[in-house]
Amino acid sequence: MRDKMSLLGGALLLAIVIASMSLFTVDQRQYAVVFQLGEVKEVIDEPGLKFKLPLIQNVRFFERRILTLDTPDPERFITSEKMNLLVDHFVKWRIIDPRLYYESVAGDEARARTRLTQTVNAGLREEFGRRTMHEVVSGAREAIMDSMREKADRDARRIGVQIVDVRLKRVELLPEVSESVYRRMEAERKRVANxxxxxxxxxxxxxxxxxDRQREIIIAEAYRAAQEAKGEGDAKAIAIYADAFGRNADFYSFYRSLEAYRASFAGKDDMLVVDPSSDFFKFMKDSGGARN
Structure with missing residues (x-):
């Protein structure tokens, strides 16, 4: 009885070992590649509990999420005008064909990163070599990134990888030439400002x-209008005086004499030497004679 129990326990233990060697779990964030005697037997991209033949087959897992390839230091690139620029960029990529990925780079992520870095750097050198510094810094950055994504993706698909995006984080001049460029830009801005x-x-x-011209014209027109109005007023006044005084010539003569007297004796110290028989005093003489 004891022997049977030992045999049963051993069989159960063997079954557990075989089951542990035969069953594996695939995460939704991974690909599972099943190898049989070193060759790719199956690629599993559905998550769940899977089965493999123990001892004969083995499984490797590859990341299916988007990965980032970020340069640790800025790279130096030369523009069409032979200007050196420091460029900092990063690449977003992911595995889309695990079988081809394994066959191309043996499933080694470091080798894949090296391949992608070489591809992107070569494409960037080509793009920068066809453009001026101004285009690279401001005008054509989006075009460069779009072109690089397309070119790098075509090459990356040869190793089972898709390039999701290529982005330029920073584009700047070398420190030794930045100061001269800034001075030139400052001088140009000053020239434009002047x-x-x-x-x-x-x-x-x-x-x-x-x-000033309009002011002079307005003043001249206003003066002309004022003089015209003044002349018309003087003419009307003269006409009124002439009509009024013309109706009684003696009264007009008397009124003019009074005005002359008033103007001549305006002050207490005024002195006038005139012949008493002058016409200037005729109304005074007439007045005195009338009283006598």
Whole structure:
């Protein structure tokens, strides 16, 4: 009885060992590649509990999530105008064909990263070599990244990898040339600013000259209108005086004499030497004679 129990226990233990060697779990974030005697037998991309032949087959797991290839240090690239630039970039990639990935780089992520780094760097050198510094820094960055993604993806698919994105994090000049470039840019900005100031000053002078001209025209027209109004008023006044005084010539003569007297004796110290028989005193003489 004891022997049977030992035999049963051994069989159970053997079954457990065989089951542990035959069953494996595939995570949803991984690919499972089943090898049989060193050759790829099956690629499993569905998660769950799977079965393999013990001792004959073995399993390797590969990442199916998006991975990042980030350069530790900026790379130096040369533009079409022979300007050296420091470029910091990163690449997003993932495995899409585990079988081809294993056959191309033996499933070694380090080898795959090396291959992708070489591909991306070669493409960037080509792109930078066809463009000026201004295009690289500001104008054509999106175009460079799109072109690089397409070129790198075509090469990466040969090893079972897809390039999801290529991004330029930083593009800058070398420290030894940055200062001279900044000085040149500053001088250019100052030149443009001076031109704008000159144009503004010329426009201001033109506006002031036009304003002065319009002011003189307005003043002249106003003076002319005032003189015309004054002349019309004087003419009307003269006509009114002439009509009023023309109706009684003696009264008009008397009124004019009174005005002359008032103007002649305006002050207490005024002195006038005139012949008493002068017509200037005729109304005074007439007045005195009338009283006598």
């Amino acid at each position: 031109e704008l100031r000159s144009e503004g000053a010329a426009a201001a002078e033109k506006i002031r000259a036009d304003a």
